[in-house]
Amino acid sequence: MVAIRRTVKASEARQKLSGLINEVFDRKNRVIIERSGIPVAAVVSPADLANLEKMEAEKEERFRVLAEMRKPFEGVPSEEIEREVERAIAEVRREKRTEGSAGDST
Numbered sequence: 001m002v003a004i005r006r007t008v009k010a011s012e013a014r015q016k017l018s019g020l021i022n023e024v025f026d027r028k029n030r031v032i033i034e035r036s037g038i039p040v041a042a043v044v045s046p047a048d049l050a051n052l053e054k055m056e057a058e059k060e061e062r063f064r065v066l067a068e069m070r071k072p073f074e075g076v077p078s079e080e081i082e083r084e085v086e087r088a089i090a091e092v093r094r095e096k097r098t099e100g101s102a103g104d105s106t
Helices: 010-015 017-027 046-073 078-104
Strands: 005-009 030-035 038-043
Touching (some): 005 010, 010 038
Parallel strands (some): 005 030
């Protein structure tokens, strides 16, 4: 079931907080609270919050892995890295073409 996103003014949210909480709990809706037309808060289900926290943790882990991968190249100019990557890709493509044409002759 896809959650419905609803936007309410902060003044309305204050008056109807109990109802908004029930709406989120019962129907798995999401409520965005705005002040002067600017989103300032959200009421979401615990499941939505858990999913958000899981995605944040996964993102942090990916950035940690990328940082680890970059460590050996600290101080190496990005232009040099790009040249080496392009060279390596060209080499692999040459090898693949060679393997492909060798397979055609059998």
